[in-house]
Amino acid sequence: MEIAIHLRIMIGFLCFSLVGIIIELIRQNRLKEHYAIIWLLTAMSIFVFGIWPDLLNLISRVVRLHHLTTLFLVSFIFLLAIVLHFTLVISQLFDRNRRLTQEVAWLRFEMEQLRQPDNG
Amino acid sequence: MDKILSKKTLIIIPAYNEEGSVARVIENIRRDVPDADILVVNDGSRDRTAREARQSGAMVLNLPYNMGIGSAVQSGFLFAKEKGYHFAVQVDGDGQHPSSEIPRLLEALDSGIDMAIGSRFVQPTGYRPAFTRSLGIKVFSFLVSLIVGKKVHDTTSGFRATRRSAFLLLTETYPHDYPEVEALITLHRNRMRFVEIPVEMNSRQAGRSSIGAKNAGYYMLKVTLAVFIAIIKRRQR
Numbered sequence: 447m448e449i450a451i452h453l454r455i456m457i458g459f460l461c462f463s464l465v466g467i468i469i470e471l472i473r474q475n476r477l478k479e480h481y482a483i484i485w486l487l488t489a490m491s492i493f494v495f496g497i498w499p500d501l502l503n504l505i506s507r508v509v510r511l512h513h514l515t516t517l518f519l520v521s522f523i524f525l526l527a528i529v530l531h532f533t534l535v536i537s538q539l540f541d542r543n544r545r546l547t548q549e550v551a552w553l554r555f556e557m558e559q560l561r562q563p564d565n566g
Numbered sequence: 567m568d569k570i571l572s573k574k575t576l577i578i579i580p581a582y583n584e585e586g587s588v589a590r591v592i593e594n595i596r597r598d599v600p601d602a603d604i605l606v607v608n609d610g611s612r613d614r615t616a617r618e619a620r621q622s623g624a625m626v627l628n629l630p631y632n633m634g635i636g637s638a639v640q641s642g643f644l645f646a647k648e649k650g651y652h653f654a655v656q657v658d659g660d661g662q663h664p665s666s667e668i669p670r671l672l673e674a675l676d677s678g679i680d681m682a683i684g685s686r687f688v689q690p691t692g693y694r695p696a697f698t699r700s701l702g703i704k705v706f707s708f709l710v711s712l713i714v715g716k717k718v719h720d721t722t723s724g725f726r727a728t729r730r731s732a733f734l735l736l737t738e739t740y741p742h743d744y745p746e747v748e749a750l751i752t753l754h755r756n757r758m759r760f761v762e763i764p765v766e767m768n769s770r771q772a773g774r775s776s777i778g779a780k781n782a783g784y785y786m787l788k789v790t791l792a793v794f795i796a797i798i799k800r801r802q803r
Contacts, residue, residue: 544633544742548641551629552648 457496464489481535484528491524574652575602575672578642579624580635581659585613591657592622594665602668605645606659609638615659635724636745643733643740655727663725667765671727674761680732681753684725685762702786706747709793714754719762721747732758739799747789751796 468485471477477485495502506516577595581588588606595604606619610632619626627641639656646654653675657663667684674682687703706721724746728736735756741748753760 544637547630547633548637548644551627551641552644555625555627555645 454496457492461489461493461496464492484531488524488528575599576642576646576649576651576654577602577604577668578639578646578654578656579604579606579619579659580609580638580642580656581606581611581615581619582609582632582635582638583611583613583615584659585611585615585618587661588615588659589618589622591659591661591665592619592624594661595657595668596623598665599668599672602655603651605642607638607642607645609633609635634742636740636742639724639745640737640740643728643737646730646733647737652730653727654730654733656724658724662767664765664768667725667763668727670763670765671725674763675727675729678759679761680729680758681760682727683720683723683760683762684727684765684767685720685723686765686767687719698782702782705786706789706793709790710747710750713751713793713797718750721750725765725767732760741792744785744789744792748792748796751793752799755796755799756801 465486468477468482468489472479472482502513502516502520505520506513509516509519511519577599579588579591579595584591592604592606595602604624605627606615606624607627607629608616608619609629616626616628627645629638629641633641642656643654653672655668655671657665657668663684671682671684687707703720703722707717707719710718710721726746732753735752735758736749739752750760
């Protein structure tokens with residue numbers, strides 16, 4: 447399968463913009479490097495499919511689907527994986543937030559006790 | 567501080583907007599279990615719950631926002647852990663649980679049991695739940711009995727006494743909402759024993775049930791899923 451040159455340029459542009467945005471977000475301290483990895487990998491895989499579209503054909507032949515369907519399937523699975531990853535992160539944050547809140551309540555209790563020792 | 571450490575039973579009262587009943591609950595507990603310390607876990611109430619509790623002579627642990635009954639009770643368990651209590655009893659802040667039965671729950675723990683549940687259904691009592699609620703209660707009773715291998719009548723009762731071994735385990739893993747059923751499976755999976763003690767519950771003095779009709783579906787689904795996950799979860803120790 448050959449894709450038109452202007453399409454390749456567009457894909458390349460998309461990848462470099464994505465990488466640029468990610469680096470800028472890290473630079474501004476708005477994105478943790480840890481989570482940037484997944485986005486950099488995303489940009490990289492788009493780039494790979496852009497310069498080497500035969501990979502998509504190869505996969506299409508293996509799973510015996512039309513290449514557009516394959517493209518859709520690959521993106522869909524990839525997005526699912528990202529969402530799952532975020533749900534994991536949220537769950538972990540939830541647990542930590544809960545324990546932190548309980549610790550704060552406990553520390554506040556202890557502090558009040560220290561302030562008025564005769565009420566202990 | 568030494569005064570706290572010398573005593574060994576902590577009564578945990580999770581309370582969310584219970585200004586109308588919490589003082590009475592504390593009074594009754596002080597009358598029926600004079601040796602126990604009382605901790606009200608104020609779960610982000612927007613009313614005078616904390617003040618009422620403090621005026622009645624209870625210790626008050628203020629959670630900065632409404633964390634849910636499970637997290638509130640677990641905060642109480644953490645408190646009991648830090649302060650070295652041997653037993654922890656959880657009692658609802660709405661006056662449903664008769665404090666006169668607390669000594670009987672504690673007696674059950676004396677015989678080496680890890681948790682004693684104040685149960686509404688071991689013997690016929692005056693408690694008559696509505697149809698949907700009764701259905702849910704039956705489903706969970708069936709599920710838990712099947713898993714645990716003995717008949718458990720009242721899996722959703724929040725009137726429970728726990729030995730240190732059990733509440734230490736529950737400080738590690740305890741769901742933030744609707745925790746009662748899942749906690750039984752967690753105990754069972756970690757080779758702990760619990761018994762049911764028949765009690766006569768009061769009707770609530772004020773406030774409303776935490777499970778409205780709107781949440782009933784979520785409740786059933788969440789707890790059923792949690793039970794099955796609790797079976798396959800890794801042991802804590």
